[in-house]
Amino acid sequence: MxxxxxxxxxxxxxxxxxxxxxxxxxxxxxxxxxxxAAGEWRDYGMSFLKDVAVFSVFRxxxxxxxxxxxxxxxxxxRQGQYAVIGMDGRILKRGHDLxxxxxxxxxKFIRAVE
Numbered sequence: 019m020x021x022x023x024x025x026x027x028x029x030x031x032x033x034x035x036x037x038x039x040x041x042x043x044x045x046x047x048x049x050x051x052x053x054x055a056a057g058e059w060r061d062y063g064m065s066f067l068k069d070v071a072v073f074s075v076f077r078x079x080x081x082x083x084x085x086x087x088x089x090x091x092x093x094x095x096r097q098g099q100y101a102v103i104g105m106d107g108r109i110l111k112r113g114h115d116l117x118x119x120x121x122x123x124x125x126k127f128i129r130a131v132e
Contacts, residue, residue: 086103
């Protein structure tokens with residue numbers, strides 16, 4: 019009987035995935051906190067995949083996300099690596115600066131005064 023050493027499975031390293039850095043996550047969570055306080059948002063989820071990091075926002079926990087904030091580094095040199103995507107899949111805002119992209123939510127804070 020000829021014994022061979024087992025062939026290991028190829029390992030995926032944790033840094034193969036795209037993630038938000040501390041500054042980006044701080045900006046997103048700051049916006050999230052303001053929207054929760056305003057009663058607009060209730061829950062969130064994060065996904066870190068090979069080519070995209072996604073921060074999903076929910077109005078209720080058991081439904082589809084109403085917004086997705088995505089980071090796609092491969093688009094850095096083109097339209098911009100940050101995007102806000104609506105529930106229907108439309109890109110509401112895309113750009114190179116996360117702060118500018120997140121300003122699409124500023125209109126949520128404009129309320130009529132009686």
